[in-house]
Amino acid sequence: MASPDISFYTIPSSIRKPGKYFEFNTRLAVNTLPANLQNMLIIGQRLAAGSVPALTPTQVFSGAQAADFFGAGSLAHLMCLAAITANPYLQLTVCALDDAAGAQASETLTLAANASSSGVLTLWVGNQSVQIAVNIGDTPATVATELAAALGQISSLPVTAVAAAGVVTLTAKNKGTVANQIGIVSTITAGGMTATLANPTLTGGTIDPDPSTAMAKVFAQQYDVICIPYNDQASLTALRTYLDNVSGPLEQRPGVGVYGYTGALAGATTLAGEINGGRMLEAYLRGTKSPGYEVAAAFASVMAFEEDPAMPLNTLALTGIAAPTVDQRLSRTEQENCLYNGVTPLEVGPGEVVQIVRAITTYTLNPAGVADISLLDVTTIRTLDYVRKACRERVELRFPRAKLSTKTPPRVHDELYDVLLKLEELEIVENVEANKDGLLVERDLQDPNRLDAKIPCDVVNGLHVFAGRIDLIL
Secondary structure (H helix, E strand, C coil), rough: CCCCCCCCCCCCCCCCCCCCCCCCCCCCCCCCCCCCCCCEEEEEEECCCCCCCCCCCEEEECHHHHHHHCCCCCCCHHHHHHHHHCCCCEEEEEEEECCCCEEEEEEEEEECCCCCCEEEEEEEEEEEEEEEEECCCCCCCHHHHHHHHHHHHCCCCCCCEEECCCCEEEEEEEECCCHCCCCCEEEEEECCEEEEEEEEEEECCCCCCHHHHHHHCCCCCCCCCEEEECCHHHHHHHHHHHHHHHCCCCCCCEEEEEEECCCCCCHHHHHHHHHHCEEEEEEECCCCCCCCCHHHHHHHHHHHHCCCCCCCCCCCEEECCCCHHHHHHCCHHHHHHHCCCCCEEEEEEEECCCEECCCCCCECCCCCCEECCCCCHHHHHHHHHHHHHHHHHHHHHHHCCCCCCCCCCHHHHHHHHHHHHHHHHHCEEEECCCCCCCCCECCCCCCCEEEEEEEECCCCCCCCCCCCCCCEEE
């Protein structure tokens, strides 16, 4: 039998042949904390032209790949474009969905009167624009035909266009309500001619696919940030339930869900209250030309870039997202309203760049309906996830085939304490020494083969507010 302080795993104690035997022990090699590379998952609709079948998790590295895999102008393609534009170094996987048996949203642009002077017709479809020249004497039918042809040349648009008798009809490529998020804006500088939109957005889209089917396909995988284009209660509740399941103590594959909203503030706060999840985040940017699904994808990719779980996301830019007009931007009072109601507000910073104000979850009330700030900032749950990962991996490395004796609990205790000290060095947790007495490792009272631990975790908070008083001295 080996010495009580020295254990061998490949050299048996029953050897009788003389020799000098050595084994390699790698359990003590790693003394650092684990890496925290963030993987992002997008769930969104594809087109029949896409080369990758639905419900097939696929890594994506460029917008061109996404167009080929899921069809140019599809929701999945456009979400990938927004994500990669905001974070080119993203570790991105997409699990695409086929359209449900719903209707496609549409919009009409009606041109009237001949042009009395030359000018330019500009049409915005979401955050993409098309311009055509209008010449003196052009008829509505001529201009409509030219506009439809120009729209058809841009494969990344989420719509198709058909012209007839001076009317351009835009139809969403994907079915469902998500296309109702796509705003349409037109301007014309040619004299005499008018260009009138029926609605400010596409309308009439119905029935989105069930994102749960994609979640079931990827259940066994680890995705740190998951983004979906849907902002209805049923879809978001399904994502919240999925995240709670995979992030729990048995599965331990934690993640955070992100969705976008660009409508009225009252709608944003109502939706956040309906979700009320500590792993769910609503990115809110009122009045932007970028559809909500692009806002969500950009936000999720920026969050996935930050590997330090305790680092606040304040002021990080969402490159590629359109800044709303000044009259649509949130006032300070409206931002406070968001932050008290589970909504993450976005604002426009210097250079007309959209940036994060403060990243919070939709969780505001505990199960008893009492206000609860324990999971206010998304950094809190991400920090807890990382602390769990660091502790679990250290125990797995040091005790892969350990016996449970009276010597085992103190050994495990020392390893966990060392992990906490290293986490404190990186400013992920704090007050480790002060909370040392709260770190307990004990044998379970019912299961003789089980060891239980209580690990105090004082997470490092973000510096979100600084207050100073300036005293006047004359």
